[in-house]
Amino acid sequence: MKPSIPLVSVLMTVHNGGPYLSKAIDSVLKQTYRDFELLIIDDCSTDGSVDYIKKLLDERIVLFRNVTNLGQTKSLNLGLELARGEYIARMDADDVASPQWLENLLGVMAKDAQLTVISPRAAAINSSGKFSRVLNSPRTAEDILLKSFFASPINHVGSLMRRAAIRGLKGYDESFKIAADYDLWSRLLRDGHHLENYPKALVSVRFHERSSTMLEMDNKVIPEMIRIMRANISHWKKLDLEDNMYTLLWRLMHTPEALSQQQYREGMNLLEQIYGICRFLRKQKRIVFVKRILGKLFRMGRCKKI
Numbered sequence: 001m002k003p004s005i006p007l008v009s010v011l012m013t014v015h016n017g018g019p020y021l022s023k024a025i026d027s028v029l030k031q032t033y034r035d036f037e038l039l040i041i042d043d044c045s046t047d048g049s050v051d052y053i054k055k056l057l058d059e060r061i062v063l064f065r066n067v068t069n070l071g072q073t074k075s076l077n078l079g080l081e082l083a084r085g086e087y088i089a090r091m092d093a094d095d096v097a098s099p100q101w102l103e104n105l106l107g108v109m110a111k112d113a114q115l116t117v118i119s120p121r122a123a124a125i126n127s128s129g130k131f132s133r134v135l136n137s138p139r140t141a142e143d144i145l146l147k148s149f150f151a152s153p154i155n156h157v158g159s160l161m162r163r164a165a166i167r168g169l170k171g172y173d174e175s176f177k178i179a180a181d182y183d184l185w186s187r188l189l190r191d192g193h194h195l196e197n198y199p200k201a202l203v204s205v206r207f208h209e210r211s212s213t214m215l216e217m218d219n220k221v222i223p224e225m226i227r228i229m230r231a232n233i234s235h236w237k238k239l240d241l242e243d244n245m246y247t248l249l250w251r252l253m254h255t256p257e258a259l260s261q262q263q264y265r266e267g268m269n270l271l272e273q274i275y276g277i278c279r280f281l282r283k284q285k286r287i288v289f290v291k292r293i294l295g296k297l298f299r300m301g302r303c304k305k306i
Helices: 018-029 049-054 072-082 101-111 141-147 163-168 180-190 221-237 243-254 261-275 279-299
Strands: 008-014 036-042 061-065 087-090 115-125 131-134 160-162 194-206
Touching (some): 018 036, 018 049, 036 049, 036 072, 072 180, 101 160, 243 261, 243 279
Antiparallel strands (some): 087 160
16 A cells, blocks of 8 residues: 655754754654655664664654765755655754644645745744743744844744755755755845744744754855855845855854944844845844853853853
């Protein structure tokens, strides 16, 4: 008997999943919505991850092993080719989904044929699973677009996408090793697609010393970010800025406490140049100001990161 085609392909890439893999897989298998396949692309793990996955007796699990180490971006594109579902749902091997994750997002997708991607808010947890905060996500279509000028406007982990639309843009750009999701969302927006953030936190994103964002920041991520920021700002605002301006903008948004007073002023003026005077600009200025103060207090040992 030919197996039925699932509506959703939950796509997970694994490279030495370690102690977090079991909780990530378990959270997917315990979804209240059950018509899915869990497509796992193992990228040459050497830590026993594959042996663990093979022991799981669940027919929804589909395991594919790369012959050579491809990296996450190429592995994701391979997953897009192998997936059978109409929808692609993303989950990383060290993160956790709530039981209603797929059910809630599919409920929204079913009511809006114009919606290409929906992503839930995410809770930040540490290596031991302790909650620290809910990550900020823009709610309106305008704010999603405006945030894309300097950062990924929706979460990659937990996102639910229409597979045909993603493949229509040829999937993830493999020249991006870290910011491939930010690039994908940006290309979708520039192509006129509708992206949305779900108001509830349905996934938990784990921040630890081995996560890719912690291992490969600054030297590798900033050039990728600049490429995407340049494409977005030049497309929407018709501005042609120098690389150092994009670097300043990125530092202003992510590490404002490290800027000199002159750099901080220049960065704020750059924000005004890009956005003009609007509600979004005022909101971002407040966020940057608070991050700068808290960052300086942390460096002085007067407060703790949570």
